[in-house]
Amino acid sequence: MIKVADLELPTFDDVDVTAKKVLLRVDFNTPVDRESKKLLDTSRIKAHIPTIKELVEKASSVVIITHQGRPGDDDFSTLELHRDALSSELGMDVKFVSDIFGPCALDEIKKLEKGEVLMLDNIRLASEELIEASPESQSKTYLVRRLAPLFDIYVNDAFATAHRSQPSLVGFPMVLQSAAGRLMEKELIALSKIFNLEESPKVFLLGGGKVLDSIRIIENLSKKRIADRILLGGLVAEVFALAKGVNIGDENKKILEAQGFLPLIPRARRVLLSGAPIEIPVDFIVEKNDEIKESYATNVGGIIKDIGPETINIYSTLLNESRVVVLRGPMGVIEDERFRTGTLKLMSSAFASDSYTIIGGGHLLSLLQFMNVTEKKKLHVSTGGGALLLFLAGERLPALDALSQSVKVIKR
Ligand code: 3PG
DSSP: OEEETTEEEOOTTTSOOTTOEEEEEOOOOOOBOTTTOOBSOOHHHHHTHHHHHHHHHTTOEEEEEOOOSOTTSTTOOOSHHHHHHHHHHHTSOOEEESOSSSHHHHHHHHHOOTTOEEEEOOGGGSGGGGOOOOHHHHTTSHHHHHHGGGOSEEEEOOGGGTTOOOIIIIIGGGTSEEEEOHHHHHHHHHHHHHHTOOOOOEEEEEOSSOHHHHHHHHHHHHHTTOOSEEEEOHHHHHHHHHHTTOOOOHHHHHHHHHTTOGGGHHHHHHHHHTTOOEEOOSEEEEEETTEEEEEETTSOOSEEEEEOHHHHHHHHHHHHTOSEEEEESOSSOTTSGGGOHHHHHHHHHHHHSSSEEEEESHHHHHHGGGSOOTTOSSEEEESOSHHHHHHHTTOOOHHHHHHHHHHHHHHO
16 A cells, blocks of 8 residues: 555555456656647656556457547547557557447447557546546446446556546546556655655746646645745746736737636736745747747737746746755746747756756657756656645645545445
8 A cells, every 4th residue: 555645545456457357547748749749758658668568468358548638629539549659668559449338439448458458548538437436426427337347457656646636536436346556556655755845945837828737736835835946937927927927918908818717827826925926037039920039028029938047047046946846837838939038048057056846748758859867866856746735835735645545435
């Protein structure tokens, strides 16, 4: 069992997975090139290999479920490319069916032989997976009721999605004997150890486009006084700039409006008024009429694409002075290599510092290939982004609660 705060989670050492039919929830959600739609990186896929290999070696038949993006977003896609990447990482053929719980999927699952691996299509193609609800009600969804009877065991290895209470994460543990996979186990053990360190200052660098998640995280970090400083980049920095009354220009406001982020400004303002130790960029890299230039935050002349050189200097100094650094989410539009500088330079500063560094989330993981990480000693590379930060902020993660309840539910 892994002990996490007041929870006890079963692992492969508690549940016999030998020669069983296993439903395995992973997180292969990966940044995708906007033009070619190719996967930009396979770190998250690689991270699950020990779990999948162990199951295959124990002659289990493994059916993998994961999501990729969210409906309506550029990176929402089917999973053939993920299957190809998994086959090559695993060194064996992985089957794929472009179905989730329809007749084709059920048929393929029933036909699966011991030691074989099958991937179902993007679980978020099923509308029930888009709803967050209690484990009890998720266990009654068609998704869970149709798939569960075909399996002996449910394994959750998706630490990076543990902050969601969707059927694939909290419904199955209510009806199947369940266990945490090896990646889930590794993440929880490493993060619990690092974060119990009495070291300070603790500096959080937060970026990316998941603004609502980031505000929730900042509220938690600030309320529980976990962070000494929170350095912002990406779209979340723009929302906080507006909350501070900084005019970031109509073009940038329109982009935030189109994504539904403007109503979050009052909430960001309340966070600032509560005294949260937040820093926002003083300058940006912007694009205007195909020209790329630097622009002060007080007079933004184009569409914001990255943080600027002065912000990089200020943030780097703060990272250098820290004892624990947590990095999550890019500072700019890193899918375009012209706008990776801010994120790469800050990652380098964190790696060069003497701090314990935790780096998480699909986008930052995709940039590790450009860095020399072998020299850095006190480093944990986490597959989690939002889940990582909420875990570090001491929030309950629904998927972990469900795994721990599973033991009691199944024994009843
Ligand atoms: C992530 O990348 O943080 C996880 O895969 C969860 O994705 P989501 O925020 O779309 O639920």
